[in-house]
Amino acid sequence: MPVLEPFSIECTSHSEEQTHRLGMRLGALLPRHAVVTLQGPLGAGKTSFARGVGAGWGAEQPLRSPTFTLVQEHHRRQDDATLYHVDLYRVENENDLASLGLGEILEDEHSVCVIEWPERAAGLIPHDAIRVKFEPVSDTRRQLTLSTQDAQTWQVLLAFRKSAFGV
Ligand SMILES: Nc1ncnc2c1ncn2[C@@H]1O[C@H](COP(=O)(O)OP(=O)(O)OP(=O)(O)O)[C@@H](O)[C@H]1O
Numbered sequence: 001m002p003v004l005e006p007f008s009i010e011c012t013s014h015s016e017e018q019t020h021r022l023g024m025r026l027g028a029l030l031p032r033h034a035v036v037t038l039q040g041p042l043g044a045g046k047t048s049f050a051r052g053v054g055a056g057w058g059a060e061q062p063l064r065s066p067t068f069t070l071v072q073e074h075h076r077r078q079d080d081a082t083l084y085h086v087d088l089y090r091v092e093n094e095n096d097l098a099s100l101g102l103g104e105i106l107e108d109e110h111s112v113c114v115i116e117w118p119e120r121a122a123g124l125i126p127h128d129a130i131r132v133k134f135e136p137v138s139d140t141r142r143q144l145t146l147s148t149q150d151a152q153t154w155q156v157l158l159a160f161r162k163s164a165f166g167v
């Protein structure tokens, strides 16, 4: 199989608020069954972005940093869709992963799923996921790269770019 060059968008965030706003822009555009993975080191801004995604998507309750619950379910008023906020930081092995039911969550066509530490479940992440990589550049600057390997999902990222940056 040929190695596909992913479609990608790079941007810089200068503050937690800006990261949150970028998340909101993306969250407002997510179609059903979308998967967003957030990859980066501790404190990179994954949860800040996830909170923005939840707000933009329309979650009734704010997304929080998970403590013991690795999967948090959110709902919104306008339809019966669910947003799953998944944090795999504490997942150590296949058993942990199986007990979370991530496979079933990803099959739920009415849901969107936001996953922190996706590298803990690399084999389960679908081909059409939106992958967001966070690279800390300084105390307050983060380099974000949003990418996908799926042409249809790339349209969502183009709409995101238009919405966030006007281009
Ligand atoms: N540009 C920025 N974007 C996001 N967070 C920033 C930025 N600049 C500074 N910060 C700080 O970095 C921290 C990011 O925390 P956050 O919980 O979002 O990270 P995380 O990647 O989810 O970490 P963890 O892996 O521990 O869950 C916050 O304390 C925030 O104030």
Ligand SMILES: [Mg+2]
Binding pocket: 046, 047, 065, 116
């Ligand atoms: Mg986090």
